[in-house]
């Protein structure tokens with residue numbers, strides 16, 4: 001019997017990181033279903049976020065910049081699934097789309113990449129650190145108010161080369177991204193989540209589909225990681241209660257331990273001088289409620305100049 005190929009079209013951005021993630025989803029699907037590799041086609045779609053390289057993404061409109069064109073392709077039925085870094089996704093998805101699968105989450109920590117040295121303490125007073133993330137900037141300033149933190153955008157390779165060339169003394173990147181690119185050895189230090197919380201969704205690959213496309217969704221059942229899905233439900237509910245516009249430094253991490261979920265969230269002033277933290281526990285079957293309650297509690301605690309009320 002001949003089969004019409006491909007069975008499934010995956011949409012992805014074209015960055016090396018995004019391609020790695022899409023291929024990981026393809027490989028998992030092919031393995032789980034015993035398909036030929038050609039059964040899953042990876043389609044590269046350029047997004048607005050890929051075209052903007054000269055300013056902080058928070059200034060260019062924040063979340064959604066890396067997903068809009070992929071979501072349009074999904075809605076137009078040009079692809080069947082979109083593969084994303086969960087971290088890059090807005091908390092509100094367009095009508096008709098939902099997240100249906102998650103690969104097992106990688107290490108969630110941020111890595112510090114230094115020109116010289118092996119810990120945050122090795123940066124000299126006044127050293128220049130580049131990042132485009134408000135969350136990383138604020139947490140770094142909180143720990144080291146003496147550092148000069150400035151805008152450094154671009155893909156992982158660009159950022160690393162600006163540290164190597166001496167333009168910056170250091171930068172921060174998600175360890176998960178470095179690892180996927182085979183560059184985990186570039187990490188000079190890993191920042192403990194106890195004093196440096198990752199972004200909501202960091203380290204997780206999320207798969208989006210059209211609502212009601214149950215035949216497609218069913219194909220993801222054997223590849224999706226339930227614990228990662230629960231953690232992301234908590235984190236995304238928390239973030240959704242707060243801001244979503246990317247203009248406030250926000251961190252959040254849910255950890256599933258058996259039947260229980262532990263969530264910790266932080267909000268900071270951009271200069272790191274003000275710091276608000278919340279820790280909450282809840283049963284795994286109330287993940288959404290846990291995230292919503294954490295977000296509401298945080299919102300009640302944070303002054304209006306940090307979070308528009």
Ligand SMILES: NCc1[nH]cc(CCC(=O)O)c1CC(=O)O
Nearest residue numbers: 085087173174176177202203204
């Ligand atoms: N904002 C870009 C982005 N989106 C996801 C990752 C890393 C991979 C992940 O967190 O899953 C990165 C790079 C970075 O922040 O260093």
